[in-house]
Amino acid sequence: MLARATKMLATLMAVLLTVEVAIRAVSAGFAEPVTWYHEIAQAKVEQIAEQEADLDYVFIGTSQTYHGIDPAVIDRRLGTRSYNAAIPAGIPPLQRRWLDDAVLPDLEVDTVVWPLSSIDLNAARPQEVAPLYDEAFEARGGPLADADRWLSARLATFRHRRTLADPRSWFEPDDPVSDAREVLHANGKRRPGRANTSDAERRRIRRDVIGDYELGGRMSEDIRRTVGALRAQGVDVVFVWLPQAPRFLDLLPDPSVDEAAEREARRLASDLDVSFIDVSEGYGNEDFSDFTHLTGEGALQLSTTVADELAELRRR
Numbered sequence: 001m002l003a004r005a006t007k008m009l010a011t012l013m014a015v016l017l018t019v020e021v022a023i024r025a026v027s028a029g030f031a032e033p034v035t036w037y038h039e040i041a042q043a044k045v046e047q048i049a050e051q052e053a054d055l056d057y058v059f060i061g062t063s064q065t066y067h068g069i070d071p072a073v074i075d076r077r078l079g080t081r082s083y084n085a086a087i088p089a090g091i092p093p094l095q096r097r098w099l100d101d102a103v104l105p106d107l108e109v110d111t112v113v114w115p116l117s118s119i120d121l122n123a124a125r126p127q128e129v130a131p132l133y134d135e136a137f138e139a140r141g142g143p144l145a146d147a148d149r150w151l152s153a154r155l156a157t158f159r160h161r162r163t164l165a166d167p168r169s170w171f172e173p174d175d176p177v178s179d180a181r182e183v184l185h186a187n188g189k190r191r192p193g194r195a196n197t198s199d200a201e202r203r204r205i206r207r208d209v210i211g212d213y214e215l216g217g218r219m220s221e222d223i224r225r226t227v228g229a230l231r232a233q234g235v236d237v238v239f240v241w242l243p244q245a246p247r248f249l250d251l252l253p254d255p256s257v258d259e260a261a262e263r264e265a266r267r268l269a270s271d272l273d274v275s276f277i278d279v280s281e282g283y284g285n286e287d288f289s290d291f292t293h294l295t296g297e298g299a300l301q302l303s304t305t306v307a308d309e310l311a312e313l314r315r316r
Contacts, residue, residue, distance in 0.1 A: 035137040039176035054108040056080035067293040071187040073303035084188030092222035115240040118261035123217030127208040192296040245288035
């Protein structure tokens with residue numbers, strides 16, 4: 001009986017080993033699995049791991065930040081070391097998780113610079129990103145998730161199981177993670193995107209980003225908690241109030257919404273004793289490639305202004 005069981009186990013192990021070897025051979029042609037909630041975040045985790053020294057500044061926030069802030073401009077003007085750790089739809093509910101999971105464990109950071117806009121303070125944002133983040137392979141908690149990550153790091157059978165379950169994807173040319181690496185500079189700044197002011201994009205912004213705009217609420221509370229956690233770790237914080245495209249402001253339910261959002265951001269800065277930099281003036285639709293993201297020239301202008309304002313703070 002024991003000998004039979006041992007033989008069956010040995011046969012099973014041989015089959016599994018053969019399958020694993022075969023999958024390793026063919027998986028070289030598979031797209032790399034997206035293990036974070038977005039491929040841009042995954043590429044940034046890789047970049048963060050490659051940082052070799054302490055950083056003076058880390059920029060966080062949404063895609064507005066990684067399109068708009070170029071650490072190279074900051075560092076040339078200030079003689080500092082910076083990284084742009086902003087992530088897609090990186091609104092306040094995601095920031096503390098992202099900082100704790102991916103940024104602060106591997107980096108010694110002096111100051112976190114948090115660019116904000118009315119987008120960050122919309123408590124009624126229809127597009128909920130936090131559940132996507134929490135359900136992502138690398139962010140899930142618990143012993144089963146830990147075991148899954150351990151096995152996936154060692155076995156191609158586990159690592160590529162979603163691809164193996166869908167044979168159609170074996171021949172797909174799309175490789176989101178590789179694409180993300182290509183659009184990011186090594187300092188986390190995204191290369192300028194394509195112009196898109198289409199009606200479809202306008203509808204998407206209204207539907208997914210603005211919705212029934214509600215100021216503050218849980219967004220303000222998440223900002224407070226994140227700043228408190230950073231301060232507890234000895235990290236300073238600076239807020240930056242970002243420029244917005246007039247075509248985006250036209251989509252808000254009321255022209256006063258953006259002004260009210262700025263007042264709320266200033267109130268948070270005052271309550272939390274955080275430096276507040278306003279760089280929102282002097283931009284038109286021509287400085288934006290779409291409804292929310294700056295062009296290359298607009299990003300250079302913004303980064304230069306932010307560098308000058310940070311230099312002024314350093315002199316105080």
